[in-house]
Amino acid sequence: MASTVASLPSPLLLPARKSQSGNFSTFPVSLLSGRRKHVSFIVKASGESSESSTTLTVFKSVQNVWETPEDRLGLVGLGFAAIAAFWASTNFIAAIDKLPLFPTVLELIGIFYSVWFTYRYLVFKPDREELFQILNKAASDILG
Template sequence: MASSTAAIAVPPSSALIDGKSGRPQVAAPPQCLPSLTPSPIRLQGWKSMASGRRMSRSTVVMATGEPPAEAGTDISSITKPIQEAWDKIDDKYAVASLTLAGLIAIWGSTGLISAIERLPVVPGVLELVGIGYTGWFIYRNLVFKPDREALFDKIKGSYDEITGSN
């Protein structure tokens, strides 16, 4: 039968030991400042040195001025527009189902892409196809001014059709 050994954490000899309980004293983390005051606040901490000894350090913090206006951002101001948009939706079941189907499709497509990437020849061929198509698209739609204007008109027309602002 195999025997198991457990490791016991022993504090270093230089750690502070409480005389009554024999347990190491742990310095409490500095508390957040309750308010911005002009008086200096001294924070104490321990810094480990390479030799294993600990060295005390002091930091002086002084707050000046007023807190920025953005500091008081309320969580309700962020969630309120989302809640209002959700309340306007009539068929919540369909929206939730489409969202779930979209997430599953994204997850499946990442798996498919990683499987294609593992094939030895396919990534190089697809990269060449992408470079070729990009060159053709630039030559066909962006090099000459009339073609560029036609592309921008087509994009603007599609945007107006999607947003419904004809």
Template sequence: MAASSTAQLLCANRPSVNRPSFLPNLPLLPPSPSSLFTSSSKLHVSGSRRSLSYCIKASSDDTSETSDVGEVFSGLKEKWDALENKPMIIIYGGGAALGVWLSSTVVEAINGVPVIPKFLELIGLGYTGWFVYRYLLFKSTRKELADEIEALKKKIIGSE
């Protein structure tokens, strides 16, 4: 197979081995695919589950996705360098991660008790029914809900 800088084409037959249904039908690749593809190549797979062969085509494009990732990381680095109180940000981030872990542990413990999850589902369904009846069923109450949401938005933004 001749390698070119702009495009390469590799076709492989799908094996006729009976696979379990949960395994995907993947194409056969040569022993060292890294020698065929460059780092700036995009991989295109064509074929279907019913076809007997797959064709893989790698081609270089002028637009690189790695430049987008580089721009994101450079933007994050600029924002990080602009921060004055970095240890406090790290402490807040660690506290948030600890809070998520702790709440996940509490929820798993509550789910371990057989009756509590069904009871909480019942409470959730009751509250949802009440909310629909109170705010969404009639036009006047929908208007009231919209006004309350707008007031909350103004309060959060600080324009009130």
């Protein structure tokens, strides 16, 4: 632990001092051979991130649906349908991949579409701004 703390850049190391809000534990660290200093770490949490709050709202909405007895069967059916759709799509893609000419045609279509998309939306600045507007509109439609 001491070698990890000693290798941190200097702004992350704080000299030990009394805090008004309480005592924090200090760790003896050898920064230079023969010299010992005490270093204290103070970690403060800032508000919630949007990612964790989104995850919590999705979790809470599923939990609310699960608590209603008549919706429980629908939720289980939806989960089963998602698993069945995933299984079917992987088998469908594997079957298409075994056809001799089809994967090459799909690869060429993908290459042509990528070139068109790059030329249409990424090369010129007004087109990039149009793409950002389209993406922002789609995100606002999805998230509400």
